[in-house]
Amino acid sequence: MNETVFPKDFLWGAASASAQVEGGWNEGGRTPSIWDVAAPKHIKNGDNCHVSCDHYHHWKEDVQLMKQLGLKSYRFSISWSRVIPEEGKVNPEGIKFYSDLVDELIAAGIEPLVTIFHWDTPVWVYKKGGWMSKKIIPLFRDYTKVVIDALSDRVKWWMPMNEPQCFIMNGYMQGLHAPFKHNYLALSKLTRNCMLAHAESVKTIRQYAKQTPKVGIVMASGCFVPEDETPEKIEEARRKSMETGMGLMSNRWWMDPLVEGKPVRAYGVYSSRERDMAEIAQPLDFIGLNLYQPFNVAAWGGDSKTGAAGMPRSSMGWIVDERVIYWAIRFVHERYHLPVMVTENGMADNDFVCLDGEVHDPQRADFIKRYLGCLKRAVGEGYPVLGYQYWSIMDNFEWAEGYEPRFGLIFVDYATGKRTIKDSAWEYKKIIETNGAMI
Numbered sequence: 001m002n003e004t005v006f007p008k009d010f011l012w013g014a015a016s017a018s019a020q021v022e023g024g025w026n027e028g029g030r031t032p033s034i035w036d037v038a039a040p041k042h043i044k045n046g047d048n049c050h051v052s053c054d055h056y057h058h059w060k061e062d063v064q065l066m067k068q069l070g071l072k073s074y075r076f077s078i079s080w081s082r083v084i085p086e087e088g089k090v091n092p093e094g095i096k097f098y099s100d101l102v103d104e105l106i107a108a109g110i111e112p113l114v115t116i117f118h119w120d121t122p123v124w125v126y127k128k129g130g131w132m133s134k135k136i137i138p139l140f141r142d143y144t145k146v147v148i149d150a151l152s153d154r155v156k157w158w159m160p161m162n163e164p165q166c167f168i169m170n171g172y173m174q175g176l177h178a179p180f181k182h183n184y185l186a187l188s189k190l191t192r193n194c195m196l197a198h199a200e201s202v203k204t205i206r207q208y209a210k211q212t213p214k215v216g217i218v219m220a221s222g223c224f225v226p227e228d229e230t231p232e233k234i235e236e237a238r239r240k241s242m243e244t245g246m247g248l249m250s251n252r253w254w255m256d257p258l259v260e261g262k263p264v265r266a267y268g269v270y271s272s273r274e275r276d277m278a279e280i281a282q283p284l285d286f287i288g289l290n291l292y293q294p295f296n297v298a299a300w301g302g303d304s305k306t307g308a309a310g311m312p313r314s315s316m317g318w319i320v321d322e323r324v325i326y327w328a329i330r331f332v333h334e335r336y337h338l339p340v341m342v343t344e345n346g347m348a349d350n351d352f353v354c355l356d357g358e359v360h361d362p363q364r365a366d367f368i369k370r371y372l373g374c375l376k377r378a379v380g381e382g383y384p385v386l387g388y389q390y391w392s393i394m395d396n397f398e399w400a401e402g403y404e405p406r407f408g409l410i411f412v413d414y415a416t417g418k419r420t421i422k423d424s425a426w427e428y429k430k431i432i433e434t435n436g437a438m439i
């Protein structure tokens with residue numbers, strides 16, 4: 001057996017998000033989020049997330065499955081409207097759901113990693129202006145405080161926000177995600193509200209956490225991979241990965257202000273303001289990276305989202321190219337000097353339950369091994385990587401794509417709620433057991 005390069009406390013885990021797995025949309029005192037009220041025309045097959053994987057009722061079974069797989073960590077998010085169903089009202093039943101989940105995880109030896117906001121803005125917050133209004137800043141602070149008071153005696157790892165660039169781009173610019181708006185002119189304002197809300201959340205966590213917290217921002221941080229590893233190509237890939245030309249999808253639009261307190265201008269018209277920087281740049285302990293495919297996709301003959309026919313692709317159409325994991329970690333760490341956590345990485349495939357009752361998904365097993373091979377390179381070269389969270393623990397509601405893409409380690413039969421552990425998950429378990437030595 002090879003020696004491992006991974007630290008002994010490396011967090012091998014899997015991830016999910018409340019709106020994507022929980023269901024129980026109108027139970028236990030919860031009120032709707034903007035995703036619950038999305039019109040059927042916005043979601044493939046007219047689906048909705050009202051029941052989803054019904055994790056709200058299956059959570060104990062789900063934690064037992066995680067334990068069976070030997071996971072060391074589980075990244076999940078809190079539903080804001082379950083915890084605060086209307087302005088100024090805390091819902092004890094909602095708090096209890098997450099508190100019980102945390103207890104169950106800890107009893108199973110699994111470290112809880114909590115995302116405070118993963119896109120499911122409560123309808124009541126939306127009606128007050130949502131992310132368009134600066135009223136969201138104190139609302140997000142108060143929500144954070146409620147969560148921290150309830151869970152921080154047991155939870156150490158906190159991520160206030162997941163991929164702000166995506167919920168703003170998809171939800172407020174391209175109209176593809178809730179609330180399905182086309183507000184291109186509001187980018188600077190939306191970003192400012194988001195960053196200031198993030199800052200308030202970080203400060204609140206540090207002020208009220210009952211144990212020293214680890215706080216990080218989670219970014220959809222693809223990058224360009226160098227076409228070869230000559231110094232020139234590496235520098236070219238780094239420059240393109242850090243260009244502001246991609247506007248809000250660029251790494252720098254978010255991380256320069258949040259991590260370094262440096263304002264950014266993009267497309268010549270949008271900018272963050274110097275005078276906000278001292279407030280926005282709250283100290284962070286790590287950067288979470290959600291990594292799927294390189295940004296080279298258009299240069300390689302695809303469009304901005306999917307690779308060209310004939311390339312190795314997932315059922316989302318995304319290119320399978322594991323180099324992105326190494327180069328994103330390297331470029332981000334070299335620029336921002338913080339430890340990194342791979343907070344998401346995974347692939348969707350057309351999985352089904354085979355005649356033998358099992359789910360055979362060799363492509364996903366291969367995907368995990370090839371991406372982990374490049375992660376191992378990064379760790380071996382000394383880049384500080386805290387963990388790897390496969391996306392996702394189970395098949396789930398993929399936003400506007402509905403239930404068609406199956407990203408899970410665990411197959412979910414949506415008609416019955418039955419879970420089946422996929423072959424790739426058993427492979428992942430072996431990798432975890434050897435702390436990555438078999439990669």
Ligand code: NOJ
Nearest residue numbers: 017162163290344391398
């Ligand atoms: C990014 C998001 O954080 C998550 O919600 C989504 O399901 C996956 N990546 C896959 O698209």
